[in-house]
Amino acid sequence: MSKQKILVTGANGQLGTVLSKALIERYGNDSVITSDLRDKANSPNVHEILDATDTAGLKRIITTHGITEIYHLAAVLSAKGEEDPIRTWEINLKSLLSVLSVAAEHMLNKVFFPSSIAVYGGDIRKWDTPQDAPLNPSTVYGISKAAGENWANYYFTKYGLDVRSLRYPGIIGHESLPGGGTTDYAVDIFHKAVQGQKFDCYLHEDATLPMIYMDDAIRATIELMEAPKNCISIRTSYNLQAASFRPKDVAKAIRKFYPDFQIDYKPDFRQDIAASWPYSLDDSKAREDWKWRPQFQLKDIVAEMISELSKQYT
Numbered sequence: 049m050s051k052q053k054i055l056v057t058g059a060n061g062q063l064g065t066v067l068s069k070a071l072i073e074r075y076g077n078d079s080v081i082t083s084d085l086r087d088k089a090n091s092p093n094v095h096e097i098l099d100a101t102d103t104a105g106l107k108r109i110i111t112t113h114g115i116t117e118i119y120h121l122a123a124v125l126s127a128k129g130e131e132d133p134i135r136t137w138e139i140n141l142k143s144l145l146s147v148l149s150v151a152a153e154h155m156l157n158k159v160f161f162p163s164s165i166a167v168y169g170g171d172i173r174k175w176d177t178p179q180d181a182p183l184n185p186s187t188v189y190g191i192s193k194a195a196g197e198n199w200a201n202y203y204f205t206k207y208g209l210d211v212r213s214l215r216y217p218g219i220i221g222h223e224s225l226p227g228g229g230t231t232d233y234a235v236d237i238f239h240k241a242v243q244g245q246k247f248d249c250y251l252h253e254d255a256t257l258p259m260i261y262m263d264d265a266i267r268a269t270i271e272l273m274e275a276p277k278n279c280i281s282i283r284t285s286y287n288l289q290a291a292s293f294r295p296k297d298v299a300k301a302i303r304k305f306y307p308d309f310q311i312d313y314k315p316d317f318r319q320d321i322a323a324s325w326p327y328s329l330d331d332s333k334a335r336e337d338w339k340w341r342p343q344f345q346l347k348d349i350v351a352e353m354i355s356e357l358s359k360q361y362t
């Protein structure tokens with residue numbers, strides 16, 4: 049059996065930065081090739097410059113390094129995606145189709161494709177949104193993720209490609225910055241609080257959204273990818289639930305550490321996106337199939353973020 053060799057696309061992004069590190073820690077430097085549009089300074093492993101929509105470039109990396117698995121993280125997120133919908137669709141879908149087709153052609157062992165709560169929208173049950181609720185996305189990012197889920201399922205059904213996927217909530221972490229998402233407020237707020245600055249929140253104080261701490265998101269990804277194949281019953285994408293809260297809940301929890309912390313609410317177009325998304329997801333399929341259990345709730349996330357960012361800003 050050939051040695052496991054992982055390619056991560058979008059490795060310089062919010063999730064990619066931390067997931068690549070976790071994969072290297074788990075499987076070793078030699079087993080992980082990171083890639084991104086940009087170079088990565090002081091990389092302990094091989095890093096390739098790659099535009100994930102470039103199928104020829106992707107094939108070259110796969111053959112050169114003997115890649116056996118791909119974690120395809122490169123994508124334009126929800127808020128940024130609305131600036132140029134056609135370009136967002138092209139980048140998100142073209143890169144996914146490039147990854148799936150090359151993975152099937154080279155008979156790779158596994159592919160990971162991140163989906164999102166953004167696949168939901170419209171008139172759905174907002175609390176505990178069911179796994180099989182209708183997908184009526186409100187953003188081009190959500191449309192690309194919903195289509196991507198169906199492509200993942202198609203490649204599994206038609207070509208037997210072992211594609212696995214999670215519908216991530218907003219991801220909160222201290223090691224990397226998000227960019228272009230609707231849930232980014234829940235990271236930015238901590239950077240301001242720890243620096244003693246006021247935070248202007250672009251969402252309404254009552255905008256409940258599902259969120260997940262980075263450690264939980266990484267663990268969920270690795271647990272899903274390491275689960276035995278016969279445990280995976282969802283081939284579109286698994287609902288994943290960890291915590292759900294509003295901006296005003298975060299502000300209140302931050303004030304336990306910084307009593308003078310101030311927040312102003314100035315909702316913009318991102319509020320409409322947030323309002324179309326679920327408050328929480330029913331993730332019972334993930335719990336049943338590969339035993340998913342979150343470990344971080346709001347108070348744990350706040351304590352960790354403040355403790356870690358305080359070190360960065362001193």
Ligand code: AKB
Pocket residue numbers: 125126127163164165166189216217218219228229230231232
């Ligand atoms: C975004 O806000 O666009 C992302 C997501 C929920 O997929 N964080």
